[in-house]
Amino acid sequence: MSVPSVPELLTAAVASLGGTQRDGQLAMAEAVGEAIDGGHHLAVQAGTGTGKSLAYLVPAMRHAVDSNETVVVSTATIALQRQLTERDLPRLAKALTTPLDREPSFAILKGRANYLCLNKVHSGVADEDPGAELFDAFDLSRMGREVTRLREWTSDTETGDRDDLSPGVSDQSWRQVSVSSRECLGANNCPYSDDCFAELARKKAGASDIVVTNHAMLAIDAMSPATILPEHRVVVIDEAHELVDRITSVTTEEISAAGVSQVARRLGKLIDDETADALVGAGEQLEQLLEDSPEGEWTRLPTGAPLILASLRDRLWNARNAVGPAPQAGSDPEAAAARQMALSATDSLHDAVVRVLTVFGEADITKRHDVVWLSADRFRSTVKKVLRIAPLSVAGLLRTSLFTDSTVILTSATLTIGGNFDALARTWGLPAHGGSPGKDGTVGDIDAAGWRGMDAGSPFDYPRSAILYVGKHLRAPGRDGIAEGTLDEMVDLMNAAGGRTLGLFSSMRAAKEASEKLRERVGFPILCQGDDTTSALIEKFAADEATCLFGTLSLWQGVDVPGPSLRLVMIDRIPFPRPDDPLLSARQRDVDARGGNGFLTVSANHAALLLAQGAGRLLRSTDDRGVVAVLDSRLATARYAGYLMAGLPPFWRTTDPKAVRAALSRLTTGAARS
Incomplete structure (x- = not known):
């Protein structure tokens, strides 16, 4: 049987699902199909409302059925995993059963600890x-x-x-x-191997056309010599703007006195008292070292650290070797489980210590591949010092372990920074193209670079649907809390919007400060992240049009509230990373050392990506209208302002506070009449 083309399948799917096919959706689906057939990588920016899930699932299903090969779809969030496996894939599989001559199958696969x-x-x-x-x-x-x-x-x-x-x-x-x-x-x-939930999930995934997983599993599969995911040739990465952060998280390790104590407890009676006491002593030395050391990046080991870490490494190795042989299979499952857990914890900590010592074995800081820093984790009234180590870059890992072995489709509503794909491409380990997408939405020479970028556009009429307002007259944000003039501006904007405000703040401290002070000045309920679970707060916000919701990072990317409950997205300041963030500071310094612009490459790109994600919270349907207000004058006056603005949707733009308040008031009046 000849398999129908991607456009034919997309038309059949849209008709069956009762939707409307969009030009951007069709263009994206065709581009994904061409990339899969041609074996080249593709980065697709597809704005909200494009229908990007359908645009990549249709060609993915077509390829899986036609070639009898599994296609892996990776997401960053549980919410999107659920959307794909509980809504999109079941409906699409049924819609394509007739044209594909069989019903495509799908499964979800997570890490064993899930x-x-x-x-x-x-x-x-x-x-x-x-x-x-x-x-x-x-x-x-x-x-x-x-x-x-x-x-x-x-x-x-x-x-x-x-x-x-x-x-x-x-x-x-x-x-x-x-x-x-x-x-x-x-x-x-x-x-219990025959009934093991994790193994049953792997077995089902191995027999499925589409396997949905997450970025962490994708990283583990890429790094592991063992087979984690089913054999595959094509990978679709949705929410690709989060790929680097998720991979970095997976490859970050930590060392703490509490971790040594945990290992010692798990080893318990598996080792002799002398070996156990030596390990406990090494943990006590580590605790004192960390307590005496300042927080922040370690560019060299503190006095005494080489001996203490080497001692801990050796004590862990001795403890591991002191563990007796495993009990005969099936004879004592409880003892076998306790032994395996102890060995796992010991190996993990030992490997982390070796990794730290290896970093400082290289005297030239510019040749190091990892960053080491000490942080203080606070839990209630307790402070725990933790030494962490993370890769300076994951580009090499992605280039050699992902892009070399698979055809990769990367997509998100936000992939261009400063008007092109190059910033994110470099972090993925792909060569830069240079230039912005042309009239057809594409950029890149596939033959030269092995990948191309595409902007599928958006169904929204941005200039007619929304306003981008920058508070140019406001004092630039400082470190002393929110300025009184900025609070006054927030009050005016919220009153004009009749509530209906999503406040996105650069820190939880700022979100709490604003919510506490503004509750006394406006007549609308203000919810603040931390008052309840994030999902519960979003539900309350969406249910009452007058309610406002303030918060930080997870709200910048995790809010989808179409309709009249959201008319104003209010951003307190450009979301640059904290200057004391050790990993991003090290990455910025590394770019500078190589002759690049560290601020633009790291800090500005970080801010641009978050700004675009935050602005994207406003328009979630074609009927939505409203304002994105950035209360940071630097977005209008700083030398990097144009670079940041280039990544934002083409809203109608103004710095006139009276004009934006009038527009919000008209929207509020119109909503009240309807």
Whole structure:
């Protein structure tokens, strides 16, 4: 049978689903199909309302059915995973069953720690002693109730997937019934291997046309010598603007005194007292070292650190070698599980210590590939010093482990910075093209670079639907909290909008300060991130048109509220990274050392991406209208302002506060009349 073309399948899908085909959607679908057939990489910027999920799923399904090959679709967020597996894929599979002559299959695959471990549930092996210094009696009682519910859930669930549990449980409780891939006994040694939820999910994925996973799993699969994902040749990465951060997170390791104590507890009776005491002593030395050291990046090891870290490395290695042989398969699953968990924790910490020592084995800081820093993690009244190590760049990893072996489609509503794809392409390990998308929305010589970029546009009439207002007359933000003039401006804008405001702030401190001060000055309810779960706050915000919602990072990218509940997106300042962020500071310094512009390449790109994501919260449907207000005069006056503005939608732009208040008032009056 001849498989229908991508345009034919898209037309059939849209008709079956009762939607309207858009020009940008068709152009994107055709480009994705051509990239898959031609074996070249493609980056597609597709604005809200384009229908990008359908635009990549249709050619992906076509390829999977025609070639009998699995296509992997990776997302950054659980929300998009759910949208794909619970709504988009089931409906699309049914719509394409007739033209493809069979119903395409799909599955979701997550990391092993996302699934219940039957051996851990039935053996009763505790993850760790929670520690009285961190958890009070109420916490422990709650955890006990949650673990009991999890054990009862084991007999009811068909998937063992944490995300299927409602209501959810704390991370601490979930760890009591789950294992990481390193902690897993393996199918040959586990008495529950035939019923293992993680293995069943992998088996289903291996037989599916489309496998939905996340960026973390994609990274682990790329780095691991073992096969994690089903064999595949094509990868679609949605929410690609988050790829680098998610990969960086997966490749970040940490060392702490609490971590050493956890390893010692897990080893327990598996090693002799002398070896255990030596490990505990090394942990105490580490604790003192970290307590005496200042927070921030380590460009050289503090006095005494080389000996202390080397001692810890050796004590961990000795402890690992002191662990006895594994019990015979199936003879004592509880002992086998405890042994494997202890070895996993020991290996992870040992590898992290070796990695830190390796960094400082290179005297030339410009030749180092990792960044090391000390941070203070605060939990209630407790402060825990943690040494972290992360890659300076993941471009090399992505280039050699992802782009070399697969045809990769990258898509998001925000991929161009400063008007082109080059900034993100470099972070992915792809060569820069230079230039902006042409009239057909494309850029790049495939033969020269192996990839091309495409802007699929948006169905929104941006200049007629929204205003970008920059508070040029306001004092530039400082470090002393929100200026009184900026608060006055917020009051005026919120009153003109009749509430209906999403406030996006550069820090949680600023969000709380603004919410506390403005609650006394406006007559609208103001919700602040942290008052409840983020999802609950968004639901309340969407349900009441007068309500306002203030928050920070997760709201910049995670809010989808079409309709009259959102008329004003208010941004307190350009979201540059904190100047004391050790990883981004090191990346900026590295660019400078190589002759580039570190500020523009790192800080400005970081801010531009977040600004575009924040501005994208406003228009979620073609009927939406409103204002994005950036209360930072630097967006109108600084030398880099044009670069940041180039990544924003082409809203009608103004710096006139009277004009923007009048526009908001007209929208509010119109909404009241309707």
